[in-house]
Amino acid sequence: MKPVVTEAEVVITHEDVDRAHDRVRVSAARARRGFSSKARLLWLLVGPGVLVMLGENDGPSMVSYAATGAKFGIGFFLPFVVLTFCMAVVVQEMTVRLGAATHRGHAELIFDRFGPFWGWFSMIDLGIGNFLTLITEFIAVRAGLGFFGVRPWIAILMALVILYGALMSHRYWTWERITLAAAIFNLIFIPVALMTHPSWHSVGHSFLTWQPLPGFNKDVLLIVLADIGATVTPWMLFFQQSATVDKGMTIKDIRFGRIDTVLGAALATAAAIATILATAPLFAHQMTADNFQAAEFAQALQPIIGRFGASLFALGMVEAGIVAAITISTSSAYAFGEVTHKPHSLNLPMGEGKSFYAVLTLCAAAAAAIVLIPGLPLVYVVLIVNVVAVLAMPPALVFLFMLVNDKEIMGDLVSPLWANALATAVVFILTSAGILFGVSIIAPNIFAALGGQ
Amino acid sequence: MTKIHSVPSISTADQTLVLSSLEHDQLVGAKKHHIPRRHFKTPELIVLWALRLYLIFMMAVVGYQVWMAR
Numbered sequence: 001m002k003p004v005v006t007e008a009e010v011v012i013t014h015e016d017v018d019r020a021h022d023r024v025r026v027s028a029a030r031a032r033r034g035f036s037s038k039a040r041l042l043w044l045l046v047g048p049g050v051l052v053m054l055g056e057n058d059g060p061s062m063v064s065y066a067a068t069g070a071k072f073g074i075g076f077f078l079p080f081v082v083l084t085f086c087m088a089v090v091v092q093e094m095t096v097r098l099g100a101a102t103h104r105g106h107a108e109l110i111f112d113r114f115g116p117f118w119g120w121f122s123m124i125d126l127g128i129g130n131f132l133t134l135i136t137e138f139i140a141v142r143a144g145l146g147f148f149g150v151r152p153w154i155a156i157l158m159a160l161v162i163l164y165g166a167l168m169s170h171r172y173w174t175w176e177r178i179t180l181a182a183a184i185f186n187l188i189f190i191p192v193a194l195m196t197h198p199s200w201h202s203v204g205h206s207f208l209t210w211q212p213l214p215g216f217n218k219d220v221l222l223i224v225l226a227d228i229g230a231t232v233t234p235w236m237l238f239f240q241q242s243a244t245v246d247k248g249m250t251i252k253d254i255r256f257g258r259i260d261t262v263l264g265a266a267l268a269t270a271a272a273i274a275t276i277l278a279t280a281p282l283f284a285h286q287m288t289a290d291n292f293q294a295a296e297f298a299q300a301l302q303p304i305i306g307r308f309g310a311s312l313f314a315l316g317m318v319e320a321g322i323v324a325a326i327t328i329s330t331s332s333a334y335a336f337g338e339v340t341h342k343p344h345s346l347n348l349p350m351g352e353g354k355s356f357y358a359v360l361t362l363c364a365a366a367a368a369a370i371v372l373i374p375g376l377p378l379v380y381v382v383l384i385v386n387v388v389a390v391l392a393m394p395p396a397l398v399f400l401f402m403l404v405n406d407k408e409i410m411g412d413l414v415s416p417l418w419a420n421a422l423a424t425a426v427v428f429i430l431t432s433a434g435i436l437f438g439v440s441i442i443a444p445n446i447f448a449a450l451g452g453q
Numbered sequence: 454m455t456k457i458h459s460v461p462s463i464s465t466a467d468q469t470l471v472l473s474s475l476e477h478d479q480l481v482g483a484k485k486h487h488i489p490r491r492h493f494k495t496p497e498l499i500v501l502w503a504l505r506l507y508l509i510f511m512m513a514v515v516g517y518q519v520w521m522a523r
Contacts, residue, residue: 009456010482017467020474103479112488380519391511395504438514
């Protein structure tokens with residue numbers, strides 16, 4: 001049963017008009033037959049899934065993948081990264097269904113359905129996670145442009161100009177296309193990987209056998225957690241559902257929403273694997289990469305792939321930081337608007353969406369300003385941000401499963417049994433990884449008894 | 454029957470376009486109405502509290518790890 005509107009009056013706004021114009025194009029493409037119409041429909045409906053997946057290939061995620069390749073080579077981690085993106089697809093598909101069926105954002109649904117007590121818990125998790133992650137995005141931008149000698153404040157200013165520039169159209173569609181165009185540059189890691197001349201035989205062997213295994217110790221556990229956190233995080237749930245709603249997607253569009261999500265995951269997996277392959281030569285040359293951040297990886301790779309390849313790697317880090325800064329600050333603004341019932345859409349003119357744009361710009365500006373404060377030990381934020389994301393994920397996922405299995409709001413679109421089984425497996429894996437990490441820190445004796453080193 | 458109004462600067466053509474292109478509960482005005490609250494069953498509350506305590510505990514572990522790494 002869909003929510004029933006009981007009040008007698010509904011006012012049509014400019015946001016409705018903009019969304020209606022987008023929907024007219026979708027309806028026109030759907031009405032026509034043939035391959036080109038289907039391709040156009042895909043072009044019109046693709047967006048939230050690709051953005052969320054490439055957005056999550058952010059600064060700390062690319063650093064995690066780079067550290068994975070540099071410290072452990074390929075082996076176990078190539079298929080493992082594919083597995084983590086499969087988990088992301090399972091989870092994110094649910095947000096598409098929720099958004100299309102209810103036309104409500106994730107934060108709004110949690111507040112309405114479960115009440116403010118649990119709603120605020122989930123908002124606190126989201127707010128802390130988003131802000132820490134935003135800081136790391138600007139660190140990535142600063143480090144990436146630092147490779148070219150750009151001063152930190154100029155690098156940060158450039159990132160903010162791009163972020164605010166995308167907002168200037170006050171149209172969801174335009175914002176989405178600009179951000180998609182920027183996000184595609186995430187694939188810049190693929191030519192970098194090719195420049196290292198990877199052994200395709202070893203790559204194939206790694207995918208088929210998951211060998212060599214990296215051992216079982218605290219370092220491996222941390223990188224496993226960081227790689228999981230590089231693909232599934234709470235902000236992704238909130239962003240994709242809100243973007244699906246803002247785009248105006250309906251039940252008819254769910255199939256394309258799924259294609260969008262899988263396409264995004266495939267592109268993001270390609271970029272992630274390319275990053276591991278790109279830094280794997282550092283492992284082969286036995287170079288220590290323990291304290292490497294974005295720019296250090298580019299510098300270390302320069303003797304192997306030359307100045308041009310290293311520059312591409314640094315630019316990839318900049319792109320990763322900027323696109324994630326855009327999507328994460330937008331997810332914060334959506335969530336704030338949904339829980340406070342203030343207007344929240346990228347279709348809003350500035351005058352009607354003051355609080356939405358204010359939250360979005362202030363979040364980004366505050367995170368950017370922190371990065372410019374000299375002497376702050378920001379390296380710790382980069383190290384823990386993906387781990388924090390993994391730890392915060394199980395509570396967020398339980399809310400998601402309860403919503404997506406709620407017949408009163410989802411009707412026939414509740415999750416089938418196999419999807420619930422997969423989703424339960426994801427929660428189990430994330431919680432187990434988190435508990436194992438905790439044991440390795442506070443009870444190393446028990447960790448050793450479990451076979452850890 | 455729900456009455457539909459539009460803000461003054463929206464033309465009749467746009468109003469018609471909105472009504473023909475968007476589902477009723479996609480309208481911004483329709484979203485002002487809350488979805489009814491549901492109440493948790495005891496097993497659900499146990500899971501939610503367990504995960505909440507898990508998160509708080511694990512955050513303390515992360516804080517401890519950062520402190521030790523300084």
